Amino acid sequence: MAPVLITSPHAHSARSTAGMMLKVLLATVPGILVLTYFFGFGTLVNILWACVVALTCESLALALRRRPLLFYLGDYSALVTATLIGIALPPYSSWWLIAIGTGSAILLAKHLYGGLGYNPFNPAMVGYVILLISFPVQMTSWALPQGPEELPGLIEALKACFAPAHYDGTTMATPLDLLKQNNSLPVDELWVENQQFGRWAGLGWEWVNIAFLGGGLWLLWQRVFTWHAPVTMLVALALMASLFYDGGSAASGGSPLFHLLSGATMLGAFFIVTDPVTSAVSLRGRLVYGTLIGVLIYVIRVWGNYPDAMAFAVLIMNFAAPFIDHFTQPRTYGHRDKPENR
Amino acid sequence: MRTVFRFHGGIHPSENKQQSLQTPIEFAGIPPELVIPLSQHVGAPASSVVAIGERVLKGQMIAESTGYISLPLHAPTSGTITAIEDRTIPHPSGYKAPCLIIATDGEDEWQTTRCEPNYQDLTPAELVQLLRDAGVAGMGGAGFPTAVKLSINPDVHIETLVINGTECEPYITADDALMRERGAQIIEGARILSYIINPARTLIGVEDNKPEGIASLRYAARDTGIDIVAVPTRYPSGGEKQLIEILTNKQVPSGGLPADIGVMCQNLGTTVAIHDAVIKGRPLISRITTVTGRSLDQPQNFEVLLGTPLRFLLSRAGYQGSTNNKLIIGGPMMGFTVPNADVPVVKTCNCLLAPTENELPSPPPAKACIRCGQCAEVCPASLLPQQLFWFAQGNEHEKLERHNLFDCIECGSCSWVCPSHIPLVQYYRAAKADIVLHRENHLKSEHARGRFEFRQARIAREVHEKQTRREARRQAALAHNNDSGSITSPSTDPVQAAIARAKARKAGQQKPRSEPESS
Numbered sequence: 001m002a003p004v005l006i007t008s009p010h011a012h013s014a015r016s017t018a019g020m021m022l023k024v025l026l027a028t029v030p031g032i033l034v035l036t037y038f039f040g041f042g043t044l045v046n047i048l049w050a051c052v053v054a055l056t057c058e059s060l061a062l063a064l065r066r067r068p069l070l071f072y073l074g075d076y077s078a079l080v081t082a083t084l085i086g087i088a089l090p091p092y093s094s095w096w097l098i099a100i101g102t103g104s105a106i107l108l109a110k111h112l113y114g115g116l117g118y119n120p121f122n123p124a125m126v127g128y129v130i131l132l133i134s135f136p137v138q139m140t141s142w143a144l145p146q147g148p149e150e151l152p153g154l155i156e157a158l159k160a161c162f163a164p165a166h167y168d169g170t171t172m173a174t175p176l177d178l179l180k181q182n183n184s185l186p187v188d189e190l191w192v193e194n195q196q197f198g199r200w201a202g203l204g205w206e207w208v209n210i211a212f213l214g215g216g217l218w219l220l221w222q223r224v225f226t227w228h229a230p231v232t233m234l235v236a237l238a239l240m241a242s243l244f245y246d247g248g249s250a251a252s253g254g255s256p257l258f259h260l261l262s263g264a265t266m267l268g269a270f271f272i273v274t275d276p277v278t279s280a281v282s283l284r285g286r287l288v289y290g291t292l293i294g295v296l297i298y299v300i301r302v303w304g305n306y307p308d309a310m311a312f313a314v315l316i317m318n319f320a321a322p323f324i325d326h327f328t329q330p331r332t333y334g335h336r337d338k339p340e341n342r
Numbered sequence: 343m344r345t346v347f348r349f350h351g352g353i354h355p356s357e358n359k360q361q362s363l364q365t366p367i368e369f370a371g372i373p374p375e376l377v378i379p380l381s382q383h384v385g386a387p388a389s390s391v392v393a394i395g396e397r398v399l400k401g402q403m404i405a406e407s408t409g410y411i412s413l414p415l416h417a418p419t420s421g422t423i424t425a426i427e428d429r430t431i432p433h434p435s436g437y438k439a440p441c442l443i444i445a446t447d448g449e450d451e452w453q454t455t456r457c458e459p460n461y462q463d464l465t466p467a468e469l470v471q472l473l474r475d476a477g478v479a480g481m482g483g484a485g486f487p488t489a490v491k492l493s494i495n496p497d498v499h500i501e502t503l504v505i506n507g508t509e510c511e512p513y514i515t516a517d518d519a520l521m522r523e524r525g526a527q528i529i530e531g532a533r534i535l536s537y538i539i540n541p542a543r544t545l546i547g548v549e550d551n552k553p554e555g556i557a558s559l560r561y562a563a564r565d566t567g568i569d570i571v572a573v574p575t576r577y578p579s580g581g582e583k584q585l586i587e588i589l590t591n592k593q594v595p596s597g598g599l600p601a602d603i604g605v606m607c608q609n610l611g612t613t614v615a616i617h618d619a620v621i622k623g624r625p626l627i628s629r630i631t632t633v634t635g636r637s638l639d640q641p642q643n644f645e646v647l648l649g650t651p652l653r654f655l656l657s658r659a660g661y662q663g664s665t666n667n668k669l670i671i672g673g674p675m676m677g678f679t680v681p682n683a684d685v686p687v688v689k690t691c692n693c694l695l696a697p698t699e700n701e702l703p704s705p706p707p708a709k710a711c712i713r714c715g716q717c718a719e720v721c722p723a724s725l726l727p728q729q730l731f732w733f734a735q736g737n738e739h740e741k742l743e744r745h746n747l748f749d750c751i752e753c754g755s756c757s758w759v760c761p762s763h764i765p766l767v768q769y770y771r772a773a774k775a776d777i778v779l780h781r782e783n784h785l786k787s788e789h790a791r792g793r794f795e796f797r798q799a800r801i802a803r804e805v806h807e808k809q810t811r812r813e814a815r816r817q818a819a820l821a822h823n824n825d826s827g828s829i830t831s832p833s834t835d836p837v838q839a840a841i842a843r844a845k846a847r848k849a850g851q852q853k854p855r856s857e858p859e860s861s
Contacts, residue, residue: 005681007768009754010702011355011674015761017709075709117710276714281728332746333723334596
C-alpha cells in the first residue's frame with residue numbers, strides 16, 4: 001500500500017455537473033413533445049441540427065484551446081445550449097439560421113469568455129438575439145398551430161431545414177404579435193377574430209408552457225436549482241400584467257394568465273433564468289434577479305419593439321448579476337452586519 | 343423537551359457508524375514501542391524531563407509544559423526511554439517533530455498519583471491546576487488545553503455549559519461508545535466542570551442518530567439537572583459554533599469566543615478525561631479511538647495508549663492493506679491523511695479510517711464552477727463559497743476578507759456537495775495561509791521601512807549637524823586668525839591663506855567622521 005496524501009473532505013455526494021445537465025435535458029422533453037404535437041417536426045429538426053452544430057463548434061473550440069475533448073464534451077452543457085436554441089427558434093428554420101445562432105452561442109458567447117462557467121451571458125440567449133437582430137423576418141415567422149393530420153411530416157421538416165428553397169410552409173403571427181400589433185379591438189374581440197388564440201393564451205402555446213412548467217417543477221423537486229429566481233420572475237410578470245390589465249380594452253397588455261402561458265414564459269422561467277452561470281448566486285440575489293427579469297419581460301413585451309422579451313430581459317439582467325451579487329451577500333455567521341454595510 | 347434551533351445549511355453524508363459499534367470498547371493492548379510527540383496540539387511543545395535509558399512508570403510526567411498554552415505529558419505505561427528523536431507525527435503536513443520513544447516493559451506499573459474523589463473540597467482554581475498537571479486537552483478538535491479554556495476572565499459569567507456529544511462526522515463512534523458504556527463518568531465529568539465554572543445550566547447535545555447513547559446519558563443524568571438534548575442529525579452540528587446556535591439560538595461573534603455570549607463548550611470525551619484525572623488520579627495517557635473502514639475485518643472502538651503506532655492498531659482490527667488506499671486520522675469530512683502507519687496516536691486522534699478505493703474514491707479532476715450555488719446553500723457559516731473560490735483563484739485578498747473567508751470553519755460541506763468536484767476547502771486553506779503570510783510580510787516590510795526611514799533621517803541629521811559644526815569651526819578659525827594678527831596677513835599672501843583654509847577643512851572633516859562609528 002502506498003497511502004494517498006490528500007486534503008479533506010474525503011467523502012463526496014453523488015452529484016455531478018453532467019448529471020445536472022442531463023436532468024435539464026430530460027426536463028425539456030415534455031415541452032418538446034407538446035411543441036411537436038402542435039407545430040410539427042420542425043422543433044425536433046431544429047434541436048437535432050443545433051446539437052450537431054453545437055458539438056462540432058464545442059470540439060473545434062476545445063481543440064483550438066488545447067483542452068481534452070471528451071472530458072469537456074462530457075459535461076453536456078453544449079447540448080443544453082443547443083436544445084434551448086432549437087426550442088426557441090421558429091420551427092422549420094433554415095439550416096444556416098440554426099447554424100449561425102448555435103455557432104455564435106458556443107463560439108462567441110461561451111468559448112471566447114473561457115468556456116463553461118466563465119461566460120457572463122447566457123449563450124443560448126446571445127445566439128437567439130444575434131439572429132433576432134440580424135434576421136428579423138426569419139425569426140418572427142412562426143408556424144401555424146394545426147392538428148397532427150394537417151402538419152408537415154418529418155420529410156417536409158427536414159426539407160424545410162436543409163433545402164429551404166423547396167419548402168413552402170404556412171406561418172402566422174404569434175398571439176403575442178397579434179396583441180402587440182392590435183390597437184383597435186378590445187381583447188375579447190381580438191380573441192374571437194383570430195384562430196391563434198386558445199382557451200387562456202395562444203392555441204398550442206398554453207399547452208407548451210404548461211409542459212415546460214411541468215419539466216421545471218420536476219427540476220425543482222430534483223433540486224437542480226432553487227425556487228427563488230423562477231418563482232419571483234413569474235410572480236413579477238403576473239403582477240405587472242395585473243397592474244396594467246385594464247379589463248381588456250384595445251390598449252390592454254393582456255391578462256396575467258395570458259402572459260404566464262404565452263411565448264417563452266415557462267421555458268424562460270425554468271430553463272433560462274435558472275442558468276446558474278449567468279445568474280445571481282446568493283438566494284436573496286436570485287429573488288432580485290428573478291423579479292427584475294419578470295418586470296423587464298412585461299415592459300419589453302408591452303411597450304418595447306419586440307413581441308417576446310425573454311432573451312433581452314435575461315441578457316440585461318446578466319449584466320446586472322455581479323452588481324446584484326455585490327449587494328445581496330448573506331449575513332455571515334457571527335456577524336451583525338451584512339458585508340456591504342461595513 | 344428543550345427547543346432546538348436551526349443552523350444555516352448542513353448536509354447529510356452517509357453515516358457509516360454501525361460498522362464500529364458491533365462490539366464494546368476494547369483495550370488495544372501495550373505495543374512494544376510508544377512514540378510520544380512533544381507537540382500534540384496547539385500551543386507550545388512540552389519539554390522532556392527524562393533522560394535516555396531512564397525507566398519511567400505509568401502516569402509519570404515525562405515532559406513538562408513550557409508556557410501558558412502548553413501541557414505536560416505522562417508515560418502511558420511503564421518502560422524505558424530509548425530515544426528522543428524526530429519521528430513523523432500526526433499532522434496534515436506529515437512532518438517530523440521531536441518525540442519521546444518508550445520501549446514498554448509490559449508490566450504496566452503505576453506511579454502513585456493524586457486523586458480527589460471529594461473534589462468539592464478543592465477550589466475551582468486548584469481543580470484547574472490539577473487538570474493542567476494531568477495534561478487534559480480538548481479531545482475533539484484542536485486539542486486546546488482544557489485548563490486554559492477553563493481559566494476565563496472572572497468578570498465573564500458562563501450562563502450555559504455545553505457538552506458536545508454530537509459526533510456529527512461520519513464513521514466516528516468514539517463518543518457514542520463512551521456514552522453507551524461510560525455514561526456515569528461523562529456525567530460526573532460534566533458535574534466537575536459545572537463545579538469549576540458554575541453555569542446556570544448544563545446541556546449535553548447529542549445527535550438523534552445515537553438513541554442508545556442518549557438513553558444511557560439520560561439514565562446517568564437523572565436528578566442531576568443536566569439536560570441531554572437530542573439534536574437533529576445534520577453535519578456539521580458538532581461544530582462548536584453550530585451546536586451553540588442549535589442549543590441557544592445565539593451566534594458566537596466573529597473573531598470572538600463562546601464566552602462572549604455566556605457559553606462554554608467542552609467535548610464529551612474531555613469530560614471523561616476530566617473525570618479520570620480528578621476522581622481516579624489518572625492523567626491523560628489513553629483515549630478512545632474508532633478504528634474503522636472497509637479495509638478492516640473488525641472495525642471497532644479501542645481504548646488506546648497515547649503513542650501507540652497506527653500499525654499496531656490496524657493489525658488489532660484485522661487490516662487488509664492490499665485494499666486500502668489512504669489512512670485518515672479523523673473522519674472523512676475533516677480528517678487528514680498520514681504518510682505511513684508508523685504515526686502514533688495523540689490526544690486528539692478520535693478516529694483512524696482505513697477505507698478502500700471504492701469506499702472513499704479519489705476525486706475525479708475538477709470541472710469548471712458553474713456557480714450553481716449549492717455550496718452556498720449548505721455552508722453553515724452562510725458564506726458564498728463560489729465567490730470565495732473565484733477570488734481565491736485570482737488571489738484577491740481584499741475581496742476574500744470582505745467575503746469573510748476567515749469565518750470559514752473548513753467543514754467541507756461545500757466540497758462535498760460540489761457537482762464539479764472542486765476541492766473548495768483546499769482553496770480556502772491555501773488562501774488563508776497566503777493572506778496570513780502576506781500580513782506577516784507586510785508587517786515585516788513596514789518594520790523595515792520604518793527602520794530605513796529612521797536611518798535616512800538619522801543620516802540627514804548627522805550631515806546637518808556636521809555642517810553646523812564645520813561652519814562654527816570655520817567661523818571660530820576666522821575669528822581666531824583675525825584676533826591673533828597672524829604671521830602673514832590673508833590679504834597680503836593668498837597662498838598661505840589657502841593652505842590655512844585647507845588645513846582647517848581637513849581638521850573639520852576628520853572629527854565628525856569618527857562619530858557615527860562610535861555611535
